[in-house]
Amino acid sequence: MNGQREAELSGRLRERGLRATRPRIDVLAALEDLGEHRSADEVRDRLADEGHRLPRSSVYNVLTTLVRAGLALTADAGPGPVLYEAGREWHHHFVCRRCQRVFDVDCLVGARPCLTAGGDVGIVEEAQVIFRGICAGCAATCESGSE
Known part of the structure; x- marks a missing residue:
């Protein structure tokens, strides 16, 4: 991730009252890069592919924090894993x-x-x-x- 993108993501986290920690920056970036509606496992797999190994529980915790802060949404699609998407609308x-x-x-x-x-x-x-x-x-x- 380039420095400009990292600074932009960090700024958005801080605007929502969150500390810009490495896991939060990485999970938000992965969610945005993947696009569409993604499970926590898909986000974790994307992070692992990029060399960022986070435990599954940490990915869930970060996603929950991003949803509460209004930086991500849950996509209720019925039975199955919870799906997340980047966005605010x-x-x-x-x-x-x-x-x-x-x-x-x-x-x-x-x-x-x-x-x-x-x-x-x-x-x-x-x-x-x-x-x-x-x-x-x-x-x-x-x-x-x-x-």
Whole structure:
């Protein structure tokens, strides 16, 4: 990682009130480099490939800290490992039943929680919608008779 990128990541961590430790910088960089929706194991594997060996528990702890600080989001895609993504904008997800990819879906109202509860349940801080179906790519493959 070059010095400019490290300084930028360190600055973002400090802006959120966090110390810019090596594990935090490395996990945030790996999450951003991987893109999309990634498990903690995928982040750990990416770090190991780059020569940064962190215990699985440390990767989970850093990811949890990044989520709490608003530098990463969890992507609720249903059963399976928790998925994480770099970013700050709240959104929902679409899970393809065929290829298992997870896609971002913008909130219609644009701000968290994006929905309201049907009754007086208290203070709603977030709501996640999981759309499930066949993604456009898989649907096109089905329509063309390739499958």
